[in-house]
Amino acid sequence: MIKKRHGFVTFWLWFMIIINPILAIHIFARNYLLSWFHYSKTYLTINGFGCIVNFVSAILLLNWINGFWLILIFAILTPFINTEANFVIQLIYSTIVCLIQFGILHLKKNGISTWAYLTKKNIDLENKKINISNSSLEKVEIQSKNEIKDNIENIAENEKNIEIDRLEKLFDSSIDENEKSIIAKKLYDLGKMYYWRFMAREKK
DSSP states (O other), X not given: OOOOXXXXXXXXXXXXXXXXXXXXXXXXXXXXXXXXXXXXXXXXXXXXXXXXXXXXXXXXXXXXXXXXXXXXXXXXXXXXXXXXXXXXXXXXXXXXXXXHHHHHHTOEETTEEHHHXXXXXXXXXXXXXXHHHHHHHHHHHHHHHHHHHHHHHHHHHHXXXXXXXXXXXXXXXXXXXXXXXXXXXXXXXTTOGGGGGGSOOOOO
């Protein structure tokens, strides 16, 4: 089965791959803009590593490896590691980030989400559905062939019966022995064994 992801999921992953290294460089470089907010070294270091985690996760996800767990683990650990920030606010922020990422991975294309491919959830079921569908198509095809065959046989049988009726009427109306013999031969060939007695006998 060819794996396909929703267009926005692809866009989001590439956005993470591009933006997170830029943010990490700015954070670790202690750029002038960040100095305005007087962030501590610990706070900036943790957020810098967060950007790296997001970057690595996006690459893994783009290659159909479930990097979401890296984001989730880092999100759980961050409120406990970064003691300089408010624990509740960090916990809420981490939860929102994980839910957004989780929701994006659940966007579907052709009825299957990226998350389903990553966890193989419902893929086996989908394969079973495909196999059942293929099996059903094969059954329908076989049934159709049998129906066509039966129809052809029925048509042939009907045509045979019509021909027998025509020949029997012709046989009954004929007074010429030679003609009756020829007709009897045709009826005999069509399975009407009764008419063998009217067929001309070969002279020895």
